Amino acid sequence: MTHPTKAQRDQGRAERNGFRFPQGVQPVDPLAPTPGYVVSFEQADGGGDEGWEEWPDRYVYEAVVSADRLASLARALFALLPSRVHPILDVLSEDVHRDVDPYIAYERVGLDRFFEEFEALRDWLLEDGLVGFGAMAEEPFLYVYIDEHKIVTVRCEASLRPVVEQTLGAFDLEELDELAAVDAVEHEHLSVLPWPEERAPALSPFEARLETLCDAWKLVLNLDDVANVDEEGRPVGVTPWKLLIRVGEPGEPHAPRRFETVVLASSLRDAYDASLEAIVDYADHTPTHDLQPPPGSESDHSSFASEPADSLEGRRATLLSAVRLLLDPTLRQAVDDASSDAARVVAVTPLQPCDQR
Template identity: 45%
Template structure:
């Protein structure tokens, strides 16, 4: 069974007795403060949920606790939610123009799937500085999110306020004006997982995310028809590095295709990847199953570095930034990553 393991060389940062997560820690002096804030948000100013129905009136709790208390707090809060929830993941991925990849489920799943995944990949979810996770329910509205700093945000309808406050009191977490975790100072994020060719069962954060996309039915929650940066500035045609998982009637076990291309939006990058894999990996097959796992934009310099890492490689041709172009294609083994 796939699992993950913490790099034993990573040391935990502790300040004033406060244990920070292994994957996110301050790089300057600070005074961490355990506690929570609670604020009321009426429906008309609640955060935009895109395709979701408007959020109701709600109380918002932001909760800071040491790393060794994040998991038990999550477990007790999650127990308050109904049996089916919509999972959420934020991942600090590899896109050159987007800091965080936001994934959401648009179909509810049983809570046991969330609990089983958190148990199987516990170091990743509760210690790694590259991932945040959570869940939301609609009836009743209940939102829990543990961000990449391992700070917990809870949003509940007013009638649930007292229940949450009683739980926080039981955990001896005080209400204070300014709780302070790793994000209250200059800080760094890092992945804390270790992999090894001798241990194929140990998988990386990227591989865990792939499995969660399958199990939790997650969708990348960005506009697929535009190509903008985090400041909403249009980028036009950019280089993309795409990864697709596929199987064929001739080779039924899963393989991975790596495609470098240029495109003007996520949808076109995924469509070009699918078309390229079908044409090059299974031109004569009867059936074909292909899924694009990731599509990350690159800067021109990053793309040139990737394209010129072998003797036969060439940099990006000028016309590739003027029209969609497939620049590189290779197939790798799902375990070793070799051609």
């Protein structure tokens, strides 16, 4: 994962033979994609323990289009969805044992709410090489997703094939024998947002957008909170976790407050529970004047406005992100000293809101 400097971002997007790539996905090896799509068939599967209905037999379309036409194609395909959908968001992860942080809305949201945030954050969603997003509906079954390479995937039941192919055809996309996309060659993933070289005591612009979508699209981080394993399912034991947690909801009398914690724990659930206890304890023992924004801060809506020290008790907490860290010497010693049965909080850092939306 790479966060470029402003100078790197200002170099603009790559273009090959008239095909424009997203700013956040840069091919390294030679590649000249041909706009078009491939189609395949998948048999029914799904269901299980997560509350989803079984996905029916479906056709899968994977499409590539130049970046200057992607927004219009996305609107046309999302418009095929019914009035209520399950939004999806994937973020390339900083976790040392996982490639992607998956977010899903188990509760359906109105398609108008989905479109509202899509339009508000369109440039970021369609250009940033660290995020993929989309939405799905179960009746009729339709799944529309734009991944971190900005390849468009549509899964649909047989009855929707004509309208999907008609929509793709309206953008001059024809069926190909093979898809030539940027993921077929060596390439780089970049964020189009500024990213501080050192962690500032405030949300980054990337994290602020993540929080916005979690609220508007009712997204939750879709991770196993009990088993601490790598992507091959192998246990990794006690690991250092970095969690981003918001306490409170927008619109409440007291503004929400955000905290970053570092915790040694054998599961996400233990790390989260220990973080909440530490955050409440931190607020109980921190004078309110210590929670004010620093002198000269331009923020006029700081979440650290004066409020009772115990105001965090009973307020709803939202887990915005959770990643496992590399072991530096300090953390390695802490892990060696930690009990496998008890989580240990190493740090609690209050974060100010982000002024750059």
